Amino acid sequence: NLSDRLSETFKNLRGKGKLSPADVDGTVREIRRALLDADVALDVVKDFTGKVRERALGDEVSKALNPSQQVVQIVNDELVAILGGEARRIEFAKTGPTIIMLAGLQGAGKTTLAGKLAKWLAGQNHTPLLVAADLQRPNAVTQLTVVAEQAGVAIFAPEAGNTSGEDPTPSRGFFGGSKGGDPVKVAKDALKYAKDKQYDVVIVDTAGRLGVDAELMKQASDIRKAIDPDEVFFVIDAMIGQDAVATAKAFQAGVDFTAVVLTKLDGDARGGAALSVASVTGRPIIFASTGESLDDFEPFYPDRMASRILDLGDILTLIEQAQKNFDEEESMKIAEKFATDSFTLEDFLSQMQQLKKMGSMKAMLGMLPGAKGMREQLDNFDESEITRTEAIIQSMTLAERRTPKLLNGSRRVRIARGSGTTVTEVNALVNRFDQAAKMMKTVAKGGVPNIPGMGPI
Ligand code: GDP
Ligand code: MG
Numbered sequence: 001n002l003s004d005r006l007s008e009t010f011k012n013l014r015g016k017g018k019l020s021p022a023d024v025d026g027t028v029r030e031i032r033r034a035l036l037d038a039d040v041a042l043d044v045v046k047d048f049t050g051k052v053r054e055r056a057l058g059d060e061v062s063k064a065l066n067p068s069q070q071v072v073q074i075v076n077d078e079l080v081a082i083l084g085g086e087a088r089r090i091e092f093a094k095t096g097p098t099i100i101m102l103a104g105l106q107g108a109g110k111t112t113l114a115g116k117l118a119k120w121l122a123g124q125n126h127t128p129l130l131v132a133a134d135l136q137r138p139n140a141v142t143q144l145t146v147v148a149e150q151a152g153v154a155i156f157a158p159e160a161g162n163t164s165g166e167d168p169t170p171s172r173g174f175f176g177g178s179k180g181g182d183p184v185k186v187a188k189d190a191l192k193y194a195k196d197k198q199y200d201v202v203i204v205d206t207a208g209r210l211g212v213d214a215e216l217m218k219q220a221s222d223i224r225k226a227i228d229p230d231e232v233f234f235v236i237d238a239m240i241g242q243d244a245v246a247t248a249k250a251f252q253a254g255v256d257f258t259a260v261v262l263t264k265l266d267g268d269a270r271g272g273a274a275l276s277v278a279s280v281t282g283r284p285i286i287f288a289s290t291g292e293s294l295d296d297f298e299p300f301y302p303d304r305m306a307s308r309i310l311d312l313g314d315i316l317t318l319i320e321q322a323q324k325n326f327d328e329e330e331s332m333k334i335a336e337k338f339a340t341d342s343f344t345l346e347d348f349l350s351q352m353q354q355l356k357k358m359g360s361m362k363a364m365l366g367m368l369p370g371a372k373g374m375r376e377q378l379d380n381f382d383e384s385e386i387t388r389t390e391a392i393i394q395s396m397t398l399a400e401r402r403t404p405k406l407l408n409g410s411r412r413v414r415i416a417r418g419s420g421t422t423v424t425e426v427n428a429l430v431n432r433f434d435q436a437a438k439m440m441k442t443v444a445k446g447g448v449p450n451i452p453g454m455g456p457i
Contacts (some may be wrong), residue, residue, distance in 0.1 A: 015143055019071070026045040027071060038243040039272035044279040046350045051078050054171045075140070076306050082275055083302035084284030088259055093230045097129075097194045098201045101227065103220045103255050104235035105247060106208035109263035109289055112138065113235055114205045115147035116289060116297035121201050122153055129199035130192040132157035133183040133223055136207035136216075142207055150294055154199065156190040183207065183219060191227055204229070212247060217254030232257040233286065236262050236277060245280050252281050263289035267297065274305060343437050345401040349393045391419035392429055404430055 005164050019027075028049050035045045055061070055074045064070035092098045100117070102110040110343060111134070118128040130148045132155065134140035141157045148155035158181070194202045206223060209216045224232060234257035251257060260281070262274055267287050278285050285300040337343040393401060395418035400406050407415075407430055416423045 010312040019061060020058070021057060024053060024061075024071075028053045028056070031075065035272070035275070039244070039276070041242070041245040041276040041280060044245075044276050047279070048078060048082065048275075059283065062095075070183060071366070078424075079275070079306035080302045080308055082279045083305050084278055084300075085302060087299055087301045088284040088286045089299075090286070090340070091230055091258075092133045092201075097191070097199055098231070099191065099204065099227055099229040100231045100233060101204040101220075101224060101229040102233050102235055103206055103251060104208055105237075106137075106210050108208060108235045108237050109261075110134075110208060110235045111143050111147060111205050112292065112294075113233075113261055113263065113287075113289055113297075114144065114203050115151045115153075115294050117287070118148070118153040118201075118203055118298055119151035119294050120297060122151065126201050127199050128153050128201040128203055129190065129194045129197075130155040131187060131202060133187045133190075133204050134207040135181065135183050135186065136209075140205075140207065147294075154197075156186075156193050158186055184222050187223050187227050212250040212254075217250070220255045231259065233259055234277075234281075234283070235261045235263060236273065238262045238273045239264050239267045240273055245276045248277045248281050252283075257281075257283060259284050259286035261287045261289065262300065266290040270406075345393050345396065345433055348433050348436065349390060388419070388421055388425065389429055392416075392421055392426055395419040404433060443450065 031047045031052065032045055035048065036042065052071075052074055055078075057069050061070045061074070080368055090098070090100070102114060104110050114130050115414075118130055121128045130144055130151075130153060132141045132144045134144070135158065145155055145157060183206065190204070191202060193199075204223065204227065206220050207216060232255065234248065234251050236248065240247065248260070260277055260283050262277075262285055274285060277283075285302070285305075288298055288300045288305075290298065292297045316318075392415060395415045396407075400411065400415075407426075412423050412426045412430075415421075416426045419426075
């Protein structure tokens, strides 16, 4: 795992006052291996490590108070740079509807993304129109119709199964119309419709294939030419690994795109594909998709992704989401407890109950440092987990809740029995609590959390 490898590498630098060229080379070699193992493309790795090496041997490191931490900073900076630097925003059209076209392989998450994007835009007072220009798969139009309904936005689609050449009848109250069959025509008709009805963003879902395919590429390119979109988003599954580069290059050559959307970031992938695609195409990543529900979606922040790769956890996102949901007084109280080390398992429980409000718990846990070790639990995570957590904490004595250090082996066995869980589950909960408390304590004190094993920054 990329993060593990990098933190291991940095651990080896720890405590070194001055770095010799050999130290730097050793570190760079480790970074190189870690990146390759994480499916980052070879060219990207070479380029990246070259830059890091050059800077690490330079003045900024030899003059730094803590050279090894300066190296970490450099790695972080270079990661951010590759990922596009500043967060990219949608470029809206100056006049008329903004047209966003989605392209990518089948299963990449385009249709889901169309719904997420539409819902997100609608939440910002836009009036998006979804366009079903995937007429390849029999189910595609129906799928987008369902997504549009969930997102509460309008859809323009040829009536399912209508190949009669007659104009279809609108249904569901927000159904545009077009004669079936030709995706280019559907897209053009949709544009006309959007202008008429004053939709201000048009999101065009297109067909994908399982692999790169000349006919598909031509279709996407024809749609692009016909509607001249303001944005073309290349949608790519972050789990696809080494294939990411070839796929991205093929789409760049065949259709070209203005930005990349990474999907399935809720999975195991920790940045390999992101680094490769952004670097090889020179196109920034604009959004990240982190789950199947329409709310599992957020703008992409290169600095946060870099931290995630370095396993700092996506603390900023966490805090942002927390602020949305916690009332201020409550979070002040918690922050105070964190800072003074008086945060207890009882507080943890009430915090978890708060988290329930925050939507996807799984995505949240995935952002916590150390959570990657809990893959299995994350995969099985559901609301019942909170119920079990509750049971575990309630099986503890008051003293144990307040001073988790008391929890030795025999107490854990007793608690597991009392709560109908296993010792493993009790251990996992206590570990999670420890990690959360440690991290939050640093944040609450206004500090930057440590890179694991590095000591304070
Ligand atoms: P398309 O063929 O590109 O239109 O892909 P779809 O939108 O139909 O998505 C393919 C599958 O991936 C569906 O089962 C989606 O629910 C799932 N999916 C899409 N985005 C995500 C994501 O961010 N995370 C996860 N876990 N699944 C996703
Ligand atoms: Mg689709």
